[in-house]
Amino acid sequence: MAVKISEKALDHVIDEMIEVVENSKDEIFNISEEARKEHEHLVFELKETKEKVLRHIENGDQLEEKVRFSRQRLAEVSKYFERYSEADIREVYENTHLMQTNLAMLRQEEKVLRDKRDELERRLITLSQTINRAEGLAGKISVILTYLQDDFRQVNEMIENAKEKQEFGLKIIEAQEDERRKISREIHDGPAQMLANILLRSELMERTVKSGSVDQAIAEIRSVREMVRSSLYEVRRIIYDLRPMALDDLGLVPTIKKYVDNISDYNKITIDFTVFGEERRLNQKYEIAFFRLMQESIQNAIKHSAASLIQVKLEIRRDSLTMLIKDNGKGFDLSVKRDKSFGLIGMRERVEMLEGQLNIQSAIGKGTIITIKVPYSTP
Template sequence: MNQAISITMLDGVINRTIETVETSKSQIFEIAENARQEGNSLKFDLHELRQEIAKVISKVDELELSYRRARARLVLVSRNFNTYTEEDIRIAYEEANRIQVELSIYRERENNLKKRRNDLERQLRTLEETIERAEQLVTQMGVVLGYLTGDLSKVGAVLEEAKKHQLMGLQIIQAQEEERKRVAREIHDGPAQSMANVVLRSEIVDKMLRNDRILEAQMELHELKEMVRLSLADVRRIIFDLRPMALDDLGLVPTLQKYIQTYEDRTKISVDLVVFGVEQPLQSSVKAALFRLVQECLNNVEKHAGASNVQVKLEFLEEMLRLVVKDDGVGFDKEKQISKGSSFGLLGMRERSQLLEGTMELQTSPGEGTRVMFQIPVKF
């Protein structure tokens, strides 16, 4: 009875904590979004300001040339007062003085515009730092929520099990949050920035059309079209990384072939895909898991192995599917890596294979490359 009351009280405390963390996370996200919108507005103002500065600088250069000519004219008529009349001298003096005054005004305007530009650039840097700090806080809170929102119906058993798997759980959640952050960053730095730029350029085109600058507007629209096309390609790439639709449409092997081709083009690492047996229909979850295992292995090769060649072997057996990924890289000390606690990529792959009721075997040593083998039971 006391245990039930304790668990109920613990549930209440955890639920209130979850609500507080979620509220704080939403508020931080709102701060980041507001800062991002203000940043986009500042970028637009900065773009307009830089254009205006360029025009003022051009005008200053023009006036400086005119002033030199007017000064030369004034010197000429002053020295040759027998040739020129007093009226000529007065006109030359007034012209030189007029240009000098206008030049001073434009120089002052140039200095003021540059000061304003520098202020806007400082504000923009401050906003970008605010956004980065807010994103870090959201990621950290996501890790906390990942633990707090777990199944608490059997707290005693969960706590006991958590002692055994605490390190693995923390690392897996951290990896998930980092992956979410990576996707968010890709969207923010790619399509989101491009769309913000499209809005900015659209406003510029609108101004051009209102000023009857048709040819410039057409050129700007052509660049907009190319920008949207590149943004669409970025979105499709991000979608493919999240969940390749070709898995359901084409199957596992063609999707791996397509991914490996892109991987080779990007990394210049040669990957040989070998398939034994005939590909059989697999459950969607199994296909996705196998694809992720290959993806994770190749990512590890790219980041850590220093390899030139990789072999990916996929073997369809009776009620069993075997996947082997072998590289000719530098290898590593497996026990030392695990003891350092920096092997959550390996732990994640092992966890994924265990969810499929399969096994994972790792063979590696310094200077000897790495071989990872997965055996997954399946029913065709």
């Protein structure tokens, strides 16, 4: 009875943890994407508006010159009325009136465009306040991590007498702690530092503007913009590690390609990805499982093997899926039991849930080859 209660409590905490982390991840992603898209859109729209204002000014000046000449012509016709026919007089008058009307309309349009330009510039300034929300979201992540830590301590006490789940629960806590330290370190060294720098630079920019140094203020704005862009990149990378949104939108193959490119660039390591067979969308449980298996294998190779080359091959057949992850790292002795092999245990359990097979070949100094094959059937 105690074991059943502990299992229910553990499942409840895990579900709650996943829900909170997923919600926070989606919030960060949405804010980052909305801010980036809005900023790009406003910059483009402001550029177009400024160009229209310049064109209206130029056209207005030209039309104003024509109106001036037409008025002189009208004055001449009025002065020497008897020299011109009624048709000539009417034509000069109508042309002058038409050009004056067009000039008034053009100046009104110019005013509207100027107002729009000023409004766009104000919106671009206020957009920076939205981007600063990322700093608050970084704080939310810290709160979530603290929340997870406290709940898992309670889970530890609750499953103390559940022998079947005890070891597994402790390993979950250890993995969660490692993941939390990793995310905390990445946020502290990346977005949090950048956001702090942005805050300091914004204060410097405010003082620069007050001092009247426009060129220096513009330079500071450009610098802050680059910092914001770097912060958004780091936030998106962290979000992608938690749960790539492309997996739901694009499928397994494009998501692996994107992940391989990002992780290769970030860790300065060569990772080759090859696909055989038909590139198509798979059932979600297979896409999630194979992405996580690939992710865990690559992370292990980067973290433990000191590899300089990793090869990932995926074969998609009508009735089966096969993945091979090979690295040229230092390898390990399969006969020696590894104390911290929770990642491999999780991989085996994931493959077994799909009724598949996982095979690991490795030797010291000869790298590692992980082969995963599962049967596939469309529901």
